[in-house]
Amino acid sequence: MKHIKTVNKPSMQKTLKTGGCGECQASCQSACKTSCTVGNQVCEK
Amino acid sequence: MKARIHKFVQNGTYILLDINSGAVHVIDKMIYDIMDTFTGGNDAEVIAVWENTYKKADLAEALNELHALMDEGELFAPDIDVPPTFKQKGLVKSLCLMIAQDCNLRCKYCFGDGGSYGQERAIMSPETGMKAVDFLIKSSGPRKHLEMDFFGGEPLINMKTVKAVTEYARKREQETGKKFKLTLTTNGLLLNDENIKWLNDNNFSLVLSLDGRKEVHDAMRPDVGGNGSYDRALRNFHKCLDSRKGGEWDYRGVYTYLRGTYTKKNMDFTKDVLSMNDEGFDILSMEPVVLKDSPLGFTEEDLPRIREEYDKLTDAYMQRHREGRGFFFFHFNMDLSNGPCVAKRLSGCGAGHEYFAVAENGDLYPCHQFVGREGYRLGSLDEGVTNTELPAYFRESHVLNKEKCRDCWSRFFCSGGCHANADLFHGDIRKPYEVGCEIQKKRLECAIYVQAMLELEKLEKEDETA
Numbered sequence A: 001m002k003h004i005k006t007v008n009k010p011s012m013q014k015t016l017k018t019g020g021c022g023e024c025q026a027s028c029q030s031a032c033k034t035s036c037t038v039g040n041q042v043c044e045k
Numbered sequence B: 001m002k003a004r005i006h007k008f009v010q011n012g013t014y015i016l017l018d019i020n021s022g023a024v025h026v027i028d029k030m031i032y033d034i035m036d037t038f039t040g041g042n043d044a045e046v047i048a049v050w051e052n053t054y055k056k057a058d059l060a061e062a063l064n065e066l067h068a069l070m071d072e073g074e075l076f077a078p079d080i081d082v083p084p085t086f087k088q089k090g091l092v093k094s095l096c097l098m099i100a101q102d103c104n105l106r107c108k109y110c111f112g113d114g115g116s117y118g119q120e121r122a123i124m125s126p127e128t129g130m131k132a133v134d135f136l137i138k139s140s141g142p143r144k145h146l147e148m149d150f151f152g153g154e155p156l157i158n159m160k161t162v163k164a165v166t167e168y169a170r171k172r173e174q175e176t177g178k179k180f181k182l183t184l185t186t187n188g189l190l191l192n193d194e195n196i197k198w199l200n201d202n203n204f205s206l207v208l209s210l211d212g213r214k215e216v217h218d219a220m221r222p223d224v225g226g227n228g229s230y231d232r233a234l235r236n237f238h239k240c241l242d243s244r245k246g247g248e249w250d251y252r253g254v255y256t257y258l259r260g261t262y263t264k265k266n267m268d269f270t271k272d273v274l275s276m277n278d279e280g281f282d283i284l285s286m287e288p289v290v291l292k293d294s295p296l297g298f299t300e301e302d303l304p305r306i307r308e309e310y311d312k313l314t315d316a317y318m319q320r321h322r323e324g325r326g327f328f329f330f331h332f333n334m335d336l337s338n339g340p341c342v343a344k345r346l347s348g349c350g351a352g353h354e355y356f357a358v359a360e361n362g363d364l365y366p367c368h369q370f371v372g373r374e375g376y377r378l379g380s381l382d383e384g385v386t387n388t389e390l391p392a393y394f395r396e397s398h399v400l401n402k403e404k405c406r407d408c409w410s411r412f413f414c415s416g417g418c419h420a421n422a423d424l425f426h427g428d429i430r431k432p433y434e435v436g437c438e439i440q441k442k443r444l445e446c447a448i449y450v451q452a453m454l455e456l457e458k459l460e461k462e463d464e465t466a
Ligand code: SF4
Pocket: A027, A028, A029, A030, A033, B349, B350, B351, B355, B366, B367, B368, B369, B417, B418, B419, B420, B421
């Protein structure tokens, strides 16, 4: 493509069916803690 | 209407995010412009609006490319609703133990009132800590990975309990097949050789608090006697990090990172991040303070300056990366292709349903920030969760149930913000704290930009070698 470069292969729609195992880390985003916003996480699977 | 796309310009680069798929596209100015008009099927309208600005042939080409993205499900992907994988009831998988509601520092911005959380200064007994281990095992059902965070106040002033709880958790692991990840957050003053060795032997992840430059840190983080704590903390952090370098440390699955807080007094916090990096630390985080009616806290008026500073930080981050001395900055770290599942993106931090805090006396709260807050006590280790409405309410307070979040472009990255901050500013965990939202969104734009740039660099390199 000339005008668009897609930089990722997102999996979000797929995980509507597959996710929810809950093995991932908690993700507090307050200043005093690990400050791991959900967006900054990876899936544990 | 719910936002379906978000577009922004960062450092001259045009970026388009497709919200419901998470696809990120680096685009040119023409696409950026016509996305004001294009809604998926109105090609004629796009041409009519933009034919005085762009050549018709170029517009046709651009529209073709946009339709190709739509066919791939990477533009205007369908709206996401609560998926069936989002179970009605959460299982508790993570506990924060208030090992000591007391501290050897008196940080100016501490939300815990010098560690006491507005209550009597007190420390957790080993018995209470061990009960917390059993509570977590019982409440976690079939879930295998469990987390325990040793927090305070300053947890190292109560090593006796830290040790007893750790020993007990390791023993219960053997008996139950569960896996505990242990984390400890410390200001570093008591991080002596003996404690470092013990924490290393027991595979603790560590969160070390440093605010960046010495003058900034000392002004914000004095000890009980009013003396700056920078030199002492820094010396110990160096020792600690040196002891965790190389060899099998890469495989232990534990992390050690430095985190700082910025306030209104250091809005040039890029300097603080770089100061930590110059000291040799390379896993870093720097967070905005959240305070209401305080000269250190932020208001709407501070936002332009804060945004400008994140631009600076982004540039510095990329520059050091390109010079081969890059560092890891928590908020810029994002896996655009294999991020968390939708269920996780909805539940966010998990406070109050997957994550509880245990106060020094064994009382349960939705998270460490709610400890001692009126009306938020959930029960205790002895009685269990007696307030069953509150966990259900926290579980239901996910991003699609917050009015402001439903339409927000960052809903699947931010997951609805911090409940504790929402409660602090609005007395309602479903009303996000606006200044926090704006900072969050700016940070996310920077992170998406950083990841897009890194990916493009990688693609270019592959092209060169191909
Ligand atoms: S409510 Fe806020 S402070 Fe509490 S766990 Fe969630 S993000 Fe962290």
